[in-house]
Amino acid sequence: MSNQTELCLDALGDPTRRRIVELLATGPRPVGAIAADLPVGRPAVSKHLKVLEGAGLVRHRSRGTRNLYALAPEGLVDLQQWLVTTWDDVLASFAEHVEKEQP
Structure with a gap:
């Protein structure tokens, strides 16, 4: 598992x-x-957004005096790949088990 996925x-x-x-x-x-x-209040939301931004899941841009937060889809690529690979391995193991158990 990559550091980004973690x-x-x-x-x-x-x-x-x-x-x-x-x-x-x-x-x-x-x-x-x-x-x-x-x-939760704005200060707590700001802290949560900082964690999400640090994980590469959101990004922000300044618009006047406000910061707008948006998803960073590229931040989910490693996680998606890990989930797909893990799920594929689990399904392959299950299929192998079922085949061995059939008469």
């Missing part, structure tokens, strides 16, 4: 961060708009 899994291990990713799937948002849809 960073992504660690970041997504928190339910608030997973919810932030879900919210950003609809498009870029400022911190205040993200916080409005969560049971």
Whole structure:
């Protein structure tokens, strides 16, 4: 497992961060708009966004006095590849087991 995959899994291990990713799937948002849809305040959302950004899952850009946060789809590539490979290995092992068990 790559370091990037581990960073992504660690970041997504928190339910608030997973919810932030879900919210950003609809498009870029400022911190205040993200916080409005969560049971935590803006300072906590900012901390969660920093973790997600450090994991390469979100990026931000300044727009006037606001920072807009958006998903960084390229940040999910390593995680997606790891999931696909792991799932393929599991399915292959299961198919092999089933074939051995058949008369």
